[in-house]
Amino acid sequence: MVPPARPRKLAKVPFVELADGRLQGVVSSGSDIERVYVSSVAAGTYAFACSTNNNRPCGGARGGFCNHILALVREAVLQYGAERVARYLRVEIVDAEPSEQTIASTMMSARPPQADSAAAASVFSRFLRHLAYLELAPTTLPVPEMQWFPPSRAVA
Amino acid sequence: MVPAEQGGGVMRADLLADPVAGLDEALAAVDAVDRVLVAGLLRPQPAQAEDLAALADAVAGSPLASVVAEATEKAAAGAAGEDHFVALAAARTALLGSAHDALMARVGEATGRPVAETIAAEPAEAQAVNLLVAARSWLCDLARAGWRGIDHDVVSGAAQVVSAMLPDPALRRLATVLDGFAAELAASCPGASLDRVPARRWADLWSRALLLTLPGAAAVPATETLTGRLLPLGVDLHEHATAAQAQVHAVFEPADGGAPRLVRAAVSAPKPDTVVGAGIWQLLRPHLSLLTAVSEGRSMDLVDMPATPEGDLVWSDEHARPGEPADALATARVVLPTATAAPTAPLDRHPARIAVPVFLEGYEVQRDDDTLTFTVAGHPLPVDTDRVPVAGPLTPDAVATSRACLGLLRWDAGSFHVQPLAVETTVRKKAVTVHAGAWAGGTTDKAGVKAEKAAADAVAVLRERAGRLLRK
Structure with a gap:
């Protein structure tokens, strides 16, 4: 069983997930309502990428993590808990508890490489797929398989 | 009628702790399959061949015997095809079915509630076969990889199939279980570095999904309509990252004066993973007026509500209207002991x-x-x-x-x-x-109101984003 995600405000970072071997998501632009940034950090290597939905590279992500990637780490910790994020990204933190700060600084001090923009398209399509869940109609036909997914009081 | 000395709500808790004959043996054979799936069937080892033989032995006296014997032989040789995997899932399901029956017989003795007759499977109409084939192929890939062998490439194969299935109500059950299962596997990748593999659980979900890929296999269509009074008992909530279901357990009193029956009514909805906890009710509430009745402590009057032979109402608000106040605990004390349970498909x-x-x-x-x-x-x-x-x-x-x-x-x-x-x-x-389900129909509780507002805000943000980005 995977503990349920924790609620968080979505205004700045509408989408974050631990998937495809990456921390990845979508960060809303602070200046242009039509623009979003598609950002990702790979597990293990921390190779990072950030570009707009129109495929323009993010100016802040040259040589190191930009603010979009830091926002992604922050929201992932809120949603999944620091421990799960650290475990997924394979961030080993020495002498401290995993937290937004320790996870980000450990990754940055490893001088991670810049990834190519190949992931952006799949991250963005996973975001669109996620949005499509809002458009699916509820049903009153019984789904007996949901018996395998009880709620849990445990938190991430 | 239930004899008075057994009814009256007195539970024979002593019977629940007693061993159930044959249960351990059935579950040992299930465990054998579960171990096979942990290592995967790409290159089976001698230990897996032994476990597969144990499965074949366990169903040797059943109608599945020859099919399963062939499937386990092929699987042990690393040459299992899709039909063979389906046979393994069927054998495992049959074993757990017998465990279910033995446990339910024990529950019947403990509660004094008679065990209902079983119902025959009825072939239902065929579904979109291509998607079922795609789902089956993904599940067979999983079985070959084994839980220890899963990685992101294997797991992500489910995403497209699930997205294509979700909009079709006839495929919703399979899509929902695949979606929850794939998310759980994705969170556990790579399988090689897992501390502990939830072998029983994942094999349950795997075999369940695999059987659902057989057209119409698990469909239980509505075959009757119910008219009378519905007395809610309580709400059971289910949720995974991208789906939630509320299932109301209730007692139905037929208008024609027949014996009261245990029934259920459910509503489920796909959801974004950021809508959680008390925020879920607002997605479900508009589609099941019964949730409001539960919160208000009311009965409902049903007219011609469709129902399956399993006692599941296929709810539609037009067949129900709010009735008199009804206290769930009073229903439990007075009516529940005399209610009969529906059989399980x-x-x-x-x-x-x-x-x-x-x-x-x-x-x-x-x-x-x-x-x-x-x-x-x-x-x-x-x-x-x-x-x-x-x-x-x-x-x-x-x-x-x-x-x-x-x-x-x-x-x-x-x-x-x-x-x-x-x-x-x-x-x-x-x-x-x-x-537990008091907030289902709405709440004035501070924590509940706060959680509902947070979820409403999350949905509003996502809708705004969807409006701007989905059209492009």
């Missing part, structure tokens, strides 16, 4: 499906750290408080200080336990009833 027979409404009082409560146990007539019955959703006012503390409990009798990990739906307890010297 052949492929739905599984211990995880056992959820039998029971009423308990006069018990003692033991609390050790995180575990609660009721002592009912001198016999311990564990309480599953983790299954009480945070999306409601019922808490483990309220259960611990309760003197009467309406719950669902379940079986998991080798023993029976009770999942509380509502309890009678004392708050500031006053007797109160606290319901």
Whole structure:
């Protein structure tokens, strides 16, 4: 069983997930309502990428993590808990508890490489797929398989 | 009619702790399959061949014998095709079906409620076959990789199939289980570095999904309509990252004066993973007026409500209107002991499906750290408080200080336990009833209102983003 995600405000970072071997998501632009940034950090290597939905590279992500990637780490910790994020990204933190700060600084001090923009398209399509869940109609036909997914009081 | 000395809500808790004949042997054969799936069937080892032989032996006296014998032989040679994997899943499902039947017979003795006749499987209409084939192919890839061999490439194969299936109501069940299963596997990748593999659980989900890829296999169509009074007992909530279901357990009193029956009514919805907890109710509420009736403590009057032979109402608001006030605990005391239960469809027979409404009082409560146990007539019955959703006012503390409990009798990990739906307890010297599903129809509770608003805001942000980005 995977503990349920924790609620968080979505205004700045509408989408974050631990998937495809990456921390990845979508960060809303602070200046242009039509623009979003598609950002990702790979597990293990921390190779990072950030570009707009129109495929323009993010100016802040040259040589190191930009603010979009830091926002992604922050929201992932809120949603999944620091421990799960650290475990997924394979961030080993020495002498401290995993937290937004320790996870980000450990990754940055490893001088991670810049990834190519190949992931952006799949991250963005996973975001669109996620949005499509809002458009699916509820049903009153019984789904007996949901018996395998009880709620849990445990938190991430 | 139930004989008076067995009815009246007196539970024979002693029977629940007694061993069930044949259960351990059936589960040992299930464990053998589960071990096979941990390592995968790409290059089977001698230990896996032994486990496969144990499975074939276990069903040797059943109609599945020859099909399973062939499948286990091929699988042990690393040459299993899709039909062979389906046969392995079918054998495992049959074993758990027999475990279900034995456990339900025991529940029948303990509650004094007669065990209903079984129902025959009826072939339903065929579904979009291409998607079913795609799903089956993904599940077979999983079985070859094994839980220890899963990686992101294998797991991500489900995403496209699920997206294509979700909009089709006929495929919703399969899509929902695949979606939850794939998300769980993705969170556990790579399998090689897992501390512990939930072997029984994943094999359950795998075999369940695989059987659902057979067109019409698990469909249980509505075959009758019900007219009469519906008395809600409580709400059981289910959720994974991208789906939620609320299932109301209730007693139905037919207008024609027939015996009262146990029934269920459910509503489920796909959801974004950021809508959680009490935020879920607002997605479900508009589609099941019964949730409002539960919160208001009312009965509902049904006219021609469609129902399946399993006792599941296929709810539509036009067949129901709000009735008189009805107290769930009073229903549990007075009507529940005389209600008959519907049978379970052949492929739905599984211990995880056992959820039998029971009423308990006069018990003692033991609390050790995180575990609660009721002592009912001198016999311990564990309480599953983790299954009480945070999306409601019922808490483990309220259960611990309760003197009467309406719950669902379940079986998991080798023993029976009770999942509380509502309890009678004392708050500031006053007797109160606290319901797990009290917020289903709406709430004025501060924490509940806050959680609903947070979820509404999340949905609003996503809709705004969808409006700008999805059209492009």
